[in-house]
Amino acid sequence: MQEREVDIAIIGAGSAGLSAWHAARKHSDRVLLIEGGAYGTTCARVGCMPSKLLIAAADSAHHARDAGGFGVRTGPVEVDGRAVMERVQRERDGFVGRVMKTVERLGEDNRLEGHARFEDPHTLVVGDYTRVTARTIVIATGSRGTWPGFFEAAGDRLVVNDAVFEWDDLPESVAVFGPGVIGLELGQALHRLGVRLRVFGVGGALGPFQDEAVRDYADRTFNEEFYVDPDAKVESIERDGDAVVITFLERDTGRRLTERFDYLLAATGRHPNVDRLDLERAGLAIDDKGVPHYNRFTLQCRNADDSPSHIFIAGDANQELPLLHVANTEGRIAGDNAGRFPELRAGTRNVPLAVVFTDPQMATIGASRAELEKQYGGCDCIATGEASFEDQGRAVVMRQNRGLMRLYAEHGSGQFLGAELFGPRVEHMAHLLAWMLEEKPSVSRILEMPFYHPVLEEGLRSALRDLNANLQQGPAITERCMECGPGD
Numbered sequence: 001m002q003e004r005e006v007d008i009a010i011i012g013a014g015s016a017g018l019s020a021w022h023a024a025r026k027h028s029d030r031v032l033l034i035e036g037g038a039y040g041t042t043c044a045r046v047g048c049m050p051s052k053l054l055i056a057a058a059d060s061a062h063h064a065r066d067a068g069g070f071g072v073r074t075g076p077v078e079v080d081g082r083a084v085m086e087r088v089q090r091e092r093d094g095f096v097g098r099v100m101k102t103v104e105r106l107g108e109d110n111r112l113e114g115h116a117r118f119e120d121p122h123t124l125v126v127g128d129y130t131r132v133t134a135r136t137i138v139i140a141t142g143s144r145g146t147w148p149g150f151f152e153a154a155g156d157r158l159v160v161n162d163a164v165f166e167w168d169d170l171p172e173s174v175a176v177f178g179p180g181v182i183g184l185e186l187g188q189a190l191h192r193l194g195v196r197l198r199v200f201g202v203g204g205a206l207g208p209f210q211d212e213a214v215r216d217y218a219d220r221t222f223n224e225e226f227y228v229d230p231d232a233k234v235e236s237i238e239r240d241g242d243a244v245v246i247t248f249l250e251r252d253t254g255r256r257l258t259e260r261f262d263y264l265l266a267a268t269g270r271h272p273n274v275d276r277l278d279l280e281r282a283g284l285a286i287d288d289k290g291v292p293h294y295n296r297f298t299l300q301c302r303n304a305d306d307s308p309s310h311i312f313i314a315g316d317a318n319q320e321l322p323l324l325h326v327a328n329t330e331g332r333i334a335g336d337n338a339g340r341f342p343e344l345r346a347g348t349r350n351v352p353l354a355v356v357f358t359d360p361q362m363a364t365i366g367a368s369r370a371e372l373e374k375q376y377g378g379c380d381c382i383a384t385g386e387a388s389f390e391d392q393g394r395a396v397v398m399r400q401n402r403g404l405m406r407l408y409a410e411h412g413s414g415q416f417l418g419a420e421l422f423g424p425r426v427e428h429m430a431h432l433l434a435w436m437l438e439e440k441p442s443v444s445r446i447l448e449m450p451f452y453h454p455v456l457e458e459g460l461r462s463a464l465r466d467l468n469a470n471l472q473q474g475p476a477i478t479e480r481c482m483e484c485g486p487g488d
C-alpha cells in the first residue's frame with residue numbers, strides 16, 4: 001500500500017470538488033483531488049449540458065413545425081435522429097474537453113484516481129493501493145439516479161439520463177417514470193424529436209412546483225402536447241424480447257392499456273453518493289438518509305458526539321439543492337474552510353433559484369407558499385399576486401402565450417418573498433426576481449424599476465401589480481395596460 005500525506009483531501013472531481021480544490025489551494029500546496037469515476041463532471045458529461053443540447057434540437061423541430069402559425073410554410077419536418085445525437089455528443093465532448101483541460105492544469109501530483117472510502121476520520125483508502133492521510137477532508141461525491149426495484153423487470157432496457165446521451169440514434173418509443181425535472185426536460189425533448197412517449201408519476205407531483213394553481217396549469221399545458229399522468233396507475237412492467245411492456249390505467253378514461261416501449265427511462269430522483277464511503281469510520285453524525293449532519297454556511301460536518309469535525313461536505317452529496325450553481329458555491333466554501341480549519345468563515349448562501357428548461361419553462365425563486373405559511377405560522381401574513389401569459393403582449397406576438405406566475409410577499413413590510421413561474425423564457429424573470437430577493441426590496445419598490453416595451457417582463461409587472469394590490473399597497477388592476485401599451 002502506497003502512503004500519502006496531504007493537508008486537504010477532496011473526494012470527487014465534479015463541479016463541487018473542483019471549486020473546493022481551487023479554494024483550498026489558496027491555503028496550501030498539499031491539496032489532493034481524488035476521482036473514482038470519469039473526469040469531466042456530471043454537469044458536462046451527463047447532466048446540464050447534454051440535456052440542454054437535446055432540448056435545443058427539440059425546440060428547433062418544434063419551431064419549424066409551428067412556423068405555419070406565422071404564415072411561414074416549411075413542408076414536413078423530418079428529424080434525423082443520428083444527426084441529432086451526433087451533435088449532442090460532439091458539443092458535449094467539447095464541454096467535457098474544457099473541464100478536462102482544467103483538471104490537467106491541476107498537475108498530476110495533485111490528483112489521484114480511484115474510489116475513496118474512510119479507514120478512520122483522517123485516513124482514506126483509495127482504490128486498492130493507496131492510503132491517504134489528510135488534516136481535513138471535503139466530501140464532494142455527487143449523486144446518482146435511483147429507482148424502485150420493480151423497474152428492474154425492464155432489464156437492460158431500464159436506463160437513466162446517462163444512457164440517453166450515449167444513444168447513436170433516437171429510439172421509437174420511451175416510457176418515462178418520474179415527471180420531475182429530468183423526466184419533463186428529457187421527456188418533452190424526446191417527444192418533440194418524434195419519439196412516442198408516456199410519462200408516469202406518483203402522488204401528483206409535477207416538476208418543482210408546490211403551488212397547486214401553477215402545478216395544475218402546467219399539467220394541463222403539458223398534457224395538450226404529450227401524455228403525462230402525475231398520479232399514474234401502473235399495473236405491471238415486464239420485459240418481452242427487446243421491448244418493455246407496461247400495463248396501466250389511462251388517465252381520464254381509466255381504460256386498461258398495455259403498450260410496448262423501447263426503453264424505460266427512470267427519472268425518479270437522485271441518491272447522494274455517500275453510501276459507499278464507509279462513513280461510519282469517519283466518526284460523523286449521520287441522518288436517516290445516510291447524509292452527514294452539516295452546517296449550510298460553513299459546510300462543516302458534525303461528529304457523532306456533536307463536536308465539530310474536520311470533514312466538510314458540498315454539492316449533490318449533501319442533497320440540499322442538487323443544482324450546479326449550488327455545487328459551485330458550496331465547493332468554494334467547503335474548500336476555503338478545509339484550508340483555514342479550525343478557524344472557519346460562514347459563506348454567503350444565495351436565495352433558492354431553480355429553472356427547468358421545458359417549454360414553457362418552469363422556475364421557482366425563494367420559498368414556496370407552503371414553506372412561507374409554515375414559517376409565518378399561518379397568521380394570514382402572506383399575500384399572493386398572479387398573472388397569466390395568455391393575453392400578455394409579447395407572448396402573443398411570439399405565439400408563446402401560455403403560462404401562469406404566482407408571487408408571494410409579506411403583508412405590512414410588502415417584502416417580496418418568493419415565486420413560482422410557468423411561462424415563456426421565465427429563466428430571465430427568475431433571475432431578476434432572485435436578484436431582487438437578495439436585495440429585499442418591497443414589491444412597490446420593484447414596481448419602480450424600469451420595464452421596457454414590449455417584453456415578457458411586462459407580464460411579470462402585472463403579477464407584481466396584482467401582488468401590490470393584494471398587499472393593499474397599490475390600486476387593484478381593473479383594466480390592464482392603460483398607460484403603457486399592450487404589453488402587460
Ligand SMILES: Cc1cc2nc3c(=O)[nH]c(=O)nc-3n(C[C@H](O)[C@H](O)[C@H](O)COP(=O)(O)OP(=O)(O)OC[C@H]3O[C@@H](n4cnc5c(N)ncnc54)[C@H](O)[C@@H]3O)c2cc1C
Nearest residue numbers: 012014015016036037042047048116142315316322323324
Ligand atoms: C440530466 C441532468 C440535468 C441537469 N441539469 C441541470 C441544469 O440544467 N442546471 C443545474 O443547475 N443543474 C442541473 N443538474 C444538476 C447538476 O448536474 C448537479 O447538481 C451537479 O453536477 C452536481 O455537482 P457535484 O460536484 O456535486 O457532483 P458531480 O459532478 O457528480 O461530481 C461528483 C464526483 O465524485 C466522484 N465520486 C463519487 N464517489 C466517489 C468516491 N467514493 N471516491 C472518489 N470519487 C467519487 C464521481 O465519480 C463524480 O465525478 C442536472 C443533473 C442531471 C442528472
Ligand SMILES: NC(=O)c1ccc[n+]([C@@H]2O[C@H](COP(=O)([O-])OP(=O)(O)OC[C@H]3O[C@@H](n4cnc5c(N)ncnc54)[C@H](O)[C@@H]3O)[C@@H](O)[C@H]2O)c1
Nearest residue numbers: 178179180181182183200201202205267268269322355356
Ligand atoms: N434544469 C435543472 O436545473 C435541472 C435539470 C435536471 C436535473 N436537475 C437536478 O437533478 C435533480 C434530480 O432530478 P429528478 O428529476 O431525478 O428528481 P425530481 O425529484 O425532480 O423528480 C423525481 C420525480 O419522480 C417521481 N417519482 C418518484 N418515484 C416514482 C415512481 N416510482 N414512479 C413514478 N414517478 C416517481 C417524483 O414524484 C418526482 O416527480 C433535481 O432535483 C434537480 O435538482 C436540475
